Amino acid sequence: MVSVFRSLIVIALAMSFALAHAGNYHPPEKLDDGWAVADATAQGWNVATLTSVEAKIADASYKNISSIVIADHGKLVYEAYFNDGNRDLLNDVRSATKSVTALLAGAAIDRGLISGVDAKVYAFFADRQPFLHPDPRKQNFTLEDLLTMSSLWECNDENEFSSGNEERMYVTENWLQFALDLPIKGFAPWMSKPKDSPFGRAFSYCTAGSYVAGAIVEHAVHKPLATFAGEALEQPLGINKVQWNTSPEGIGMGGGGTRYRSRDLAKIGQLAVDGGRWHDKQVISQKWIQAMLTPHARAREDAEYGYFWWRFHFPIKGVDTAVWAMSGNGGNYVFVLPQKQLVAVVTSKAYNQRYAHPQSQEIFRDYILKALP
Structure with a gap:
């Protein structure tokens, strides 16, 4: 009652x-x-x-x-x-930040600071060598692969067993090295390979990849991601109050938060x-x-x-x-x-x-x- x-x-x-x-x-x-x-x-x-x-x-x-x-x-x-x-x-x-990172990547490309979406990911971080799980295919990873969540890293936030699951990254001290060291993923029989997928890309939601995309922008513009965001996006829009996060190693978190x-x-x-x-x-x-x-x-x-x-x-x-x-x-x-x-x-x-x-x-x-x- x-x-x-x-x-x-x-x-x-x-x-x-x-x-x-x-x-x-x-x-x-x-x-x-x-x-x-x-x-x-x-x-x-x-x-x-x-x-x-x-x-x-x-x-x-x-x-x-x-x-x-x-x-x-x-x-x-x-x-x-x-x-x-x-x-x-x-x-x-949270992850709506990723969309802002895409805009910042575009701003860097507009300024000629990144050559384009075909820019090679590992070329930005040659000083981080050697990498775990070396594979020649890694050298062909592009910024576009990260922007479209379709790199060949074994990284899937929706799979708790994935090597690249974001929760595994968060408990490490060096997020960038964590991502660059990821192995190449395999495709189980029930998974679509890139050549069999719409648009020729096999999608896998990977926050580590978006973090690396932000790190590429930061490396290319030679300033913190938050600073570049302020100059290239937020100030022109009249946005004067914002909070960006950084990883333990001090790189702007382009993947969330x-x-x-x-x-x-x-x-x-x-x-x-x-x-x-x-x-x-x-x-x-x-x-x-x-x-x-x-x-x-x-x-x-x-x-x-x-x-x-x-x-x-x-x-x-x-x-x-x-x-x-x-x-x-x-x-x-x-x-x-x-x-x-x-x-x-x-x-x-x-x-x-x-x-x-x-x-x-x-x-x-x-x-x-x-x-x-």
């Missing part, structure tokens, strides 16, 4: 919240941070559908969501914070939507953005992979539509849909929870996309 009574209280509170917020939509506040704002209702959004997600977060149907920020055609139209989230909170976006405010994450998404431009300034070349947001590997049956960016598929008005995204543990996402000029940020603290990614994607699919003009 007590449990029934408690359930009724929860339902009543959720209904009360929904009623209190019905028709209570307000456009985001105009700040001195470079964002223009607009009224979603005036833009043609179904605000009732959009804001109805708030009751689901309030009654914990969706757990640990900390913010939702949406930009439509370069203007913020929705901004809400939950569960101790706030506008100034630096969200730990960077912290950004939600409105600043939306800026990174807007940069991708606008072909590398922000306020009419070309921050990253359009050529790189196009290459980055092009499928280069099949990540799984329902998703492709560009350069450290995911391509998911969602129905929009009954039509299967490809949506690019930054994605990180906990259910942290920056979704971008260039053809609709849409950016949607969902931050979450549901770290290591099985429901984290499904619920963030559900919020995007069932509330944001269904509310689109």
Whole structure:
């Protein structure tokens, strides 16, 4: 009887919240941070559908969501914070950092500091020789192999037995040497070899590889990854509050753990939507953005992979539509849909929870996309 009574209280509170917020939509506040704002209702959004997600977060149907920020055609139209989230909170976006590292690799290539995606990985670290598990194939590893999670290292974060599993790297003192020393992987009978895989690449999620990609950028630009990120990306976007991590050996962690405010994450998404431009300034070349947001590997049956960016598929008005995204543990996402000029940020603290990614994607699919003009 007590449990029934408690359930009724929860339902009543959720209904009360929904009623209190019905028709209570307000456009985001105009700040001195470079964002223009607009009224979603005036833009043609179904605000009732959009804001109805708030009751689901309030009654914990969706757990640990900390913010939702949406930009439509370069203007913020929705901004809400939950569960101790706030506008100034630096969200730990975990592996969404990888997508930022892809942008930094492009910035280094734009500046001629890296020759291109065909640059050889081991050539940057000749001083680290000798390497364990020597193999001539290692000398042919390219930056593109890392950006597409398709190197031949035996490295798979989704397999706890993998030599290159990220948890094994974290307990070593020298992460870079750990990665460079990895053996070449074999292909069991049930695994697709590169030649038999879509796009000619066998995908294997490998954080160690993204860490090495960040180390390549750092080596090429002759400055810390965080410093280069500030100069090449964050300062041009008006991002003045951020936190980057470093490995025990002091190399910038390009594979995860960077912290950004939600409105600043939306800026990174807007940069991708606008072909590398922000306020009419070309921050990253359009050529790189196009290459980055092009499928280069099949990540799984329902998703492709560009350069450290995911391509998911969602129905929009009954039509299967490809949506690019930054994605990180906990259910942290920056979704971008260039053809609709849409950016949607969902931050979450549901770290290591099985429901984290499904619920963030559900919020995007069932509330944001269904509310689109």
